[in-house]
Structures are given as structure tokens and as C-alpha cells.
Amino acid sequence: MAPSAATSAPQTPAGSTEARRTNPFLEFQVVVLAGGSSSRLSSLTGTPKEKGGCCKAMLPVGNRPMLWYCLKNLQDSRFGDAIVLTRQEEQAEILAYLRQEFPNAFQRLEVVGLGREAETGKSRGDFEEDDVVCGTAEALLQIKHLLVTDFFVITCDVIGPVDFFSLANLHRVENAACSVYLLRRDYLSEGASEILDRGAHGKAGKGGKKKATPEKVDKDANKGNPVAIAFEETETLLLGIQDRHSISHGAQLAIPKLTLFYHPSVFVKANLYDPHVYLFKLSALKILEDPKLRNTLTSIRFDLVPYMSLMQMTPQASLWSSSRLDCDVFDELLDSFDEPHKKREDKEQDRSREQGYTLANRPEQPRKGNKVVFALHPDCAGICCRVNNIHDYYEMNMKFCSNRMDELRGIMPEWMLPAQPAKKSPTMRDSTVAEGCTFAESAVIKRSIFGAEVSVGSKARVTASVLLEGGKIEEEATIQRCIVGRRATVGKGCKVRERRLQPARRMYSSKLDLGW
Incomplete structure (x- = not known):
């Protein structure tokens, strides 16, 4: 079923030209995932047809819908355009809310309703954890006609300030195919005083040295959305990623042997958290269009990002790394025009060498545009987490309960403070x-x-x-x-x-x- 779209801003806001000039993300689009009722929150959301039921995006946290925090975050970061993905039966409710709450906040705020598909029972249920609707990766494929440049993907249940600037700058500098935003800790398991101490320590710079405390790994794979990652010495390139829930059920954090030729030193961390904030190159959609992969990559978090990190150093990465704007593409074309026969012979020799790679016979460096990188949430930015289960939902609400506004201002920005x-x-x-x-x-x-x-x-x-x-x-x-x-x-x-x-x-x- 084709997705239906509607625009929530009926008129052009005053000063729109000035707003466009001040938008630091002109080359990026934003996709907000706001569909489904979430299997782990279904006891609170019910279904929209039931009495008292609502969709997950409209479930309140601190007496505001989850979607409010996501869009307010984008507005505070000065994004101009946003695409909100939801289900067709929830589209009217969300559209009415956005017209009332965000009438002139964006240059263009589009709400797209996706229909059900009969064959999506195979989905792992990541949109949003609802196994009767398409997965998040499949949802991107349905709106590919709306995507014309690199794009952010953020889920509606992310509460707290996201540092979009650091993620975008890393994506630009590294010419990455995918940039992943990760959290250093589960903020919902800490008190306000602990968060304030960490934030002050992050701002202090060259302060007095504190005794290092051992990093703890939470054994509960359902709290905070923990992930295990593999990375190289620069702590930028993401060589592998796997959620700990899948690891607890037998999945593995895999790294191809080919990767070790480029990065002999690999480090592993198992105490990071994934809030489901990603920045993709437009060519990443080619992966989802591949007939061989279309039926296996249904979820962004569980399938697409691990696949890209696993295959980024292999020849398969050429599927999404090539771009008409990359200078090396023109260099290759010119070389093929000058000496086509020699080029063919070199390729045959490369195939024979692939069988016996050694430290002395290393493979060629992969082309540009294939990297998967990651950025870490700064402690000084305050609390940030994904609320997609009962425990995290309760703890996030409790963060808003304080008789000291100065304490709240220390862990969250001004726009996030509770209305009284x-x-x-x-x-x-x-x-x-x-x-x-x-x-x-x-x-x-x-x-x-x-x-x-x-x-x-x-x-x-x-x-x-x-x-x-x-x-x-x-x-x-x-x-x-x-x-x-x-x-x-x-x-x-x-x-x-x-x-x-x-x-x-x-x-x-x-x-x-x-x-x-």
C-alpha cells in the first residue's frame, strides 16, 4: 500500500528566509519514526481503537507526548525540515497535534502514514516494536522517493538533548556512509547528583585528577538499550556493533578477518547504549533495494547498522560507497578509458591475490564513502535516553519530580523543564x-x-x-x-x-x- 502524506504547516512562517539561512543542517533531512504502539509499552498504550488507548508517540512523559521532546529537540537544533513516519490509522491524530503544537516551528513538517503489509509477520517489530507493521528499514524503503540527500533517523521515544552538531560534523569529516550516536551510560540508573557530577567533570577540562572508578556493565539487557561495539585506536570507526539483548540470545559481535589487515588493534566496549539516532548517506538505501538483502534487513538497529559495520571493509561495500560526486570515481573512469586492457589484467591479478592475503600482501584500501563511524553523547549536555520499556518509562517520569528547579536545570535544557x-x-x-x-x-x-x-x-x-x-x-x-x-x-x-x-x-x- 502506498504511503499517504500530509503537511502540518498550512502557511509559510514569517522570517522563513532568515530561518533557512541560520539552519546549520541544510544538506540533511530528518526522518522521525513515530509509528506503532510498542510491544514493551503495550500495557500502557493499548490500541488507538480501545478506550483510553493511544499510539506510542502520544504517550506522555512528564505530561508531554514523547513526540514533543523529539521535535522540540530538532527545533532547538534549528532543523528546517522533518518527515514524521507513522501508521495510517494514527496519521490524523498526530497531524492534528503537530498543527496545534508546532504550527510555525519548521519550514516543512510532513506526516507520512504507512499502510500494513500482509507479508511483514517476519519483521522483528522495530517500527515501533510492532510485528504487524513493517520494520524501520522497510519503512525507509517506502519513503525513498521523499529522500534526496543524506538523512538523520531518530525515533520518537528519545528524551533529552541530542548533539546533532557533533554527529553531523563527524559524518562530514569522515565522509561516512553511516554515523551512529551512542550514550556512555544509562542515565536512568543514576540520580541527579551523579549526572551533575559527571557533567561538571566533563566541563572542567584540566581540573584536579579524580580516582578512576571501574566501569560497570548492566546485566539487564532490557534497560537502556545496551550495545557492545568494536572500534579501532582512533575511537571513531565502528568495526562492529551488536545489541546485548541479541547477544544474550546467542548472537555474536562479529568482525571480518579482512578488517584486521587494516586495523590490527581492535578494542571492545560492552557498556554503551544505543538511543536509535543515526545519520545515513543517501546511497545506503541501495542496500535495502538489493533483492538479495531486502527480506533479511528489516530493522535499522538490529539488521542494517550491524550489516554495514560488518561489511564496510569488504568488496560488498562498493554497493553503497560509490557516488557521482566523489572525485575518485572520476579518476577510475579516466584510468579505464586510458588503458582498458591493463585495467582488466590488474583486476584478474587482484582476484588471484585475494586468496592469500598476508601482512606482506595486504588488500587494497577500500574506497571512500564506506565507513561506519560513531559519536558519543557529551556528559555536559545532560540526560539523554530512549524510553521504550516500562522500567525506563517510569524512571524517566521520575526525573521530572523534584522540588529544586536548579537541580533539574543541571541535568536538562530549559526547553525540557516540566510545565507547572x-x-x-x-x-x-x-x-x-x-x-x-x-x-x-x-x-x-x-x-x-x-x-x-x-x-x-x-x-x-x-x-x-x-x-x-x-x-x-x-x-x-x-x-x-x-x-x-x-x-x-x-x-x-x-x-x-x-x-x-x-x-x-x-x-x-x-x-x-x-x-x-
Whole structure:
């Protein structure tokens, strides 16, 4: 089914010419993945057809939809254009929201709705983790007619400032085919004081030496989206990458032997995290168009990026490294015109040499434009993470609960700070409260998130919990470290700890076990 598109900006904003001049990413496009309900967050999103259900992009974090943070990040970095990919049944909802919230933020903000495909049951479910819709790599193939230059790919569940400038500059300098953005740590497993200390240490430069602390590797492969990578001595070229979830199920971090001829010293790190932010050369789409690879490369994170890092030093990389604008292409053409017979003989000799490569008989250096490189998120930029599971969703919401705004400003930019109503009770200083909430005078509230139109009854206690839009806590109920879905109700007298309540459900008894 052909994708349908709509543009969310009905009119040209004032000063658009000046905005275009100040855009530092004129040669890049941006693709935002905002489709699906996410299998690991389905207990909170439900389906759009269900009562209280919503798509993942509209699931609130700190009382703002996930998509808001992604687009605000792009706006703050002064991007001019963006393409938002979603499903056709969610296109109208997202388009209406963008017209209301971002009417003049971009030169062009296009929402593309992708249809379902009958044969995509094979998909690993990365768009967004939904196995009935095409994968992220397949989604790029469906919109290839909209892509005319190198492009960023970012998922809607990335919360926090992304350093697009460092990634773009690295991509330009290295003439890379793919540039990957990685995080040094899982920010959701650290407190605000730890993040502030790391940020201050990153800004200090030549400060006093601190005792190095051993780097820890989180054994839980579902928290923070951890990856293991292989790289060379310059810490720029990505020689291999594999997510730790796949490794725990038998996958391997593979490096071709051919790579060792070019880079004998290889280093491995298993404590980095992948927020799903990539910058691709336009020619990378040729990989997805290859009939031999089309049915195997369905996901960007699980398939395409590992494949490109694995094959970048091999002859197969010529599929995506050639470009009409590369000077070496013209050099090769001129050589072939001058001495075509000699060129043919040299190729035959090269084939015979390929059988016995040694340190004395090394293969030729691969052509330009084939590299896969990576950039690391700077600590001084603050918290940045991908929120695509229940644990990370809860912890990210808790980051917005603080009675000290200076502490929040230390770990997140100004545009990311939580919005607060004009009138707020002093007893709720460490909570984030949306408009339309009602609280009984005898209710006890501590360090929680309250969505719009949430009601809390008398003698109820809410501690370290997240209540989405329309949630209700009845009299004498007690909840601690819980997530209450849209229009869900915790019944009178219930005592619940570390549970989640699905949208539009009612909890009658504290013995009801919904699992965390």
C-alpha cells in the first residue's frame, strides 16, 4: 500500500528566509519514526481503537507526548525540515497535534502514514516494536522517493538533548556512509547528583585528577538499550556493533578477518547504549533495494547498522560507497578509458591475490564513502535516553519530580523543564501536575506525575507514581511506585505497590496482581 502524506504547516512562517539561512543542517533531512504502539509499552498504550488507548508517540512523559521532546529537540537544533513516519490509522491524530503544537516551528513538517503489509509477520517489530507493521528499514524503503540527500533517523521515544552538531560534523569529516550516536551510560540508573557530577567533570577540562572508578556493565539487557561495539585506536570507526539483548540470545559481535589487515588493534566496549539516532548517506538505501538483502534487513538497529559495520571493509561495500560526486570515481573512469586492457589484467591479478592475503600482501584500501563511524553523547549536555520499556518509562517520569528547579536545570535544557500550573499547593512541590487535576484536602501527595483531569479522593496516598490522563484514585486508596493508565481507576481502600494498571481498567482489590 502506498504511503499517504500530509503537511502540518498550512502557511509559510514569517522570517522563513532568515530561518533557512541560520539552519546549520541544510544538506540533511530528518526522518522521525513515530509509528506503532510498542510491544514493551503495550500495557500502557493499548490500541488507538480501545478506550483510553493511544499510539506510542502520544504517550506522555512528564505530561508531554514523547513526540514533543523529539521535535522540540530538532527545533532547538534549528532543523528546517522533518518527515514524521507513522501508521495510517494514527496519521490524523498526530497531524492534528503537530498543527496545534508546532504550527510555525519548521519550514516543512510532513506526516507520512504507512499502510500494513500482509507479508511483514517476519519483521522483528522495530517500527515501533510492532510485528504487524513493517520494520524501520522497510519503512525507509517506502519513503525513498521523499529522500534526496543524506538523512538523520531518530525515533520518537528519545528524551533529552541530542548533539546533532557533533554527529553531523563527524559524518562530514569522515565522509561516512553511516554515523551512529551512542550514550556512555544509562542515565536512568543514576540520580541527579551523579549526572551533575559527571557533567561538571566533563566541563572542567584540566581540573584536579579524580580516582578512576571501574566501569560497570548492566546485566539487564532490557534497560537502556545496551550495545557492545568494536572500534579501532582512533575511537571513531565502528568495526562492529551488536545489541546485548541479541547477544544474550546467542548472537555474536562479529568482525571480518579482512578488517584486521587494516586495523590490527581492535578494542571492545560492552557498556554503551544505543538511543536509535543515526545519520545515513543517501546511497545506503541501495542496500535495502538489493533483492538479495531486502527480506533479511528489516530493522535499522538490529539488521542494517550491524550489516554495514560488518561489511564496510569488504568488496560488498562498493554497493553503497560509490557516488557521482566523489572525485575518485572520476579518476577510475579516466584510468579505464586510458588503458582498458591493463585495467582488466590488474583486476584478474587482484582476484588471484585475494586468496592469500598476508601482512606482506595486504588488500587494497577500500574506497571512500564506506565507513561506519560513531559519536558519543557529551556528559555536559545532560540526560539523554530512549524510553521504550516500562522500567525506563517510569524512571524517566521520575526525573521530572523534584522540588529544586536548579537541580533539574543541571541535568536538562530549559526547553525540557516540566510545565507547572500557576496555582500549585506547597505540598506538591516535588510533583508535576497538569491542568484540571482535583485533590481532596486530606490526600497525601509525594513525588508523582499527574496527567490532565486526574482526581485523588480523600485520605488517599500517592507516592512516586505516574497517573496518566483521566486517572482516578478513590477514597482511602494507597499507591506507591505505580503507573495508572489513561482513565483507569484504583478502587476505594486498595493498597497497591509497584504495579501498573492498564488503560480504562478498574482495580477493585489490592490483591490484583498486574505485574511490573
